[in-house]
Structure formats: structure tokens, C-alpha cells
Amino acid sequence: MPQRHWLDPLARQVLQATGQLPRPVVAAPQPTAPQPPAPPSWTMDVNRASRDQWVQLPGCGSDRADLLVRLQQGGVQFSCADDLFRLLELPADLAALWHPHLIFHWHGDAPLQPVETPVDLNTAATAELQRLQWPDDRVQRLLQERRRQGFQDLADLQERLCLPASTVESLIGRVCFGQRRAGPSLPPRT
Incomplete structure (x- = not known):
């Protein structure tokens, strides 16, 4: 175990600041691994989403939102993102933007x-x-x-x-x- 200096921490800092004691060696910062992407700031249950929630998605205009709400009001549910994207004929880049925000809770029998x-x-x-x-x-x-x-x-x-x-x-x-x-x-x- 390294021996500690006998001065109290405040006195040690004063002496280091005036140059009378050497400053402690600080280890170089270690490179950090890339952080995973942050989770989306909001999500929505596709089978219970409101029109206002749908229009928050990029590229989801009022026509698409109205269609999805009408289907929902008729009792239609989506079991997975592929069903939704296929119905809307969504381009792959737009589907990739939507996917993190979508949650698919099935409320009924198996599709x-x-x-x-x-x-x-x-x-x-x-x-x-x-x-x-x-x-x-x-x-x-x-x-x-x-x-x-x-x-x-x-x-x-x-x-x-x-x-x-x-x-x-x-x-x-x-x-x-x-x-x-x-x-x-x-x-x-x-």
C-alpha cells in the first residue's frame, strides 16, 4: 500500500499549486468504447396510437395517419412492423426511421x-x-x-x-x- 503524505489534503493542494510539492501524476484518459445509440425519446403502441402520435413519425402525413386510425377504429391490429410497412408501401429508409418508435402489442387472437x-x-x-x-x-x-x-x-x-x-x-x-x-x-x- 503506498504511503500517504502526512499533510492534510488542503495543505497538499496549496503546496502543489505553489510548486513546492510535485503534482500527482494523472493517468491518461482511456479511450471509451462507442456508446450504443440512445433509445428513442418516445414510443407508441401501434395498435392503440392516436392520430397525433402517428403524425409525429417522419413522413407520416395526415392521409396516412387518418387511414391508420380508421383501421384501428375498425378493430384492425398489426402484429409486426412488416405488416405495417407493407400496408403503407413504406420505403426502406423511412421504415428504418419509424422502427425504433413502434411497439406492437397484440390485443386479441393470433393473426x-x-x-x-x-x-x-x-x-x-x-x-x-x-x-x-x-x-x-x-x-x-x-x-x-x-x-x-x-x-x-x-x-x-x-x-x-x-x-x-x-x-x-x-x-x-x-x-x-x-x-x-x-x-x-x-x-x-x-
């Missing part, structure tokens, strides 16, 4: 797995719509609504066909809305 190639609900033939394994009356309602006007998104499909949330959730990643057929102009929904 169904998506089919590999999506069915375009605005152009698919009746035989192709059978892949959805829907009852015939639901397929007929879809065709009837599609003749009036093409579907815009899942929320529009859910509202016009009065689909339960579990059905809409099972469509995430399985359907798309590529080409919208122009139908007669309809009065705005209230």
Missing part, C-alpha cells in the same frame, strides 16, 4: 399468415378472389361495390363491405388496391 402474392381487389377475376376463401355472398358484394367505384385501401374496403376486424387483419399483405376502376361519382360519405 393469420399472409399469402405470397397479393390479390388486386380492384381488378382480380372472380376465380382469383376465391383465394380469399370468402363466402359467395361476400364476394358478390365486393364485385358489386367494385363496379360502383374501385377500393382505395383496407379501411375503405372494411367500411363499404362492413367487414369484421379479424377479416381485415387477415387481408394485410394478401391484397392490394393497384388499379382503381372509375365508377359513377358518388356523394361523399358522412
